[in-house]
Amino acid sequence: MRAIMFVSVAVMGLSACLDGATSVDDVARAGAKTVVNGIVAARFPGVDASVATDCIIDNASAAEIVTIGQAALTGTTEATTSLVHEKGQRRETVACIAEVTLGVGDILSVLG
Secondary structure, three states, X not given: OHHHHXXXXXXXXXXXXXXXXXXXXXXXXXXXXXXXXXXXXXXXXXXOHHHHHHHHHHOOOHHXXXXXXXXXXXXXXXXXXXXXXXXXXXXXXXXXHHHHHHOOOOHHHHHO
16 A cells, blocks of 8 residues: 555656656756755755766666666665665765866766
8 A cells, every 4th residue: 555655646746747848867966955955955964966966866877767767756765775775975976066066077087
């Protein structure tokens, strides 16, 4: 019964969010951004979490975005938090954050 309710809410949510210009990918990314932003803000209070959030989402695969985005509907678990932390430690994500916050161009070449 709980699964049916979850699927119904998810479908209604997607239907309500989708208009002619919005894709399922956009909805998944928006949900994932909400989850990631909350995790980053909780882990690093006082820091602008949106920069890290954008870099984490931009460097995540489609499957990872869907997995993280599901937590917007079901609630964040330890597995979700671990996945976000893992993505935040990726070389490309760290380079993105450094580039945005420090203005360092081509940070990957500096990192070797």
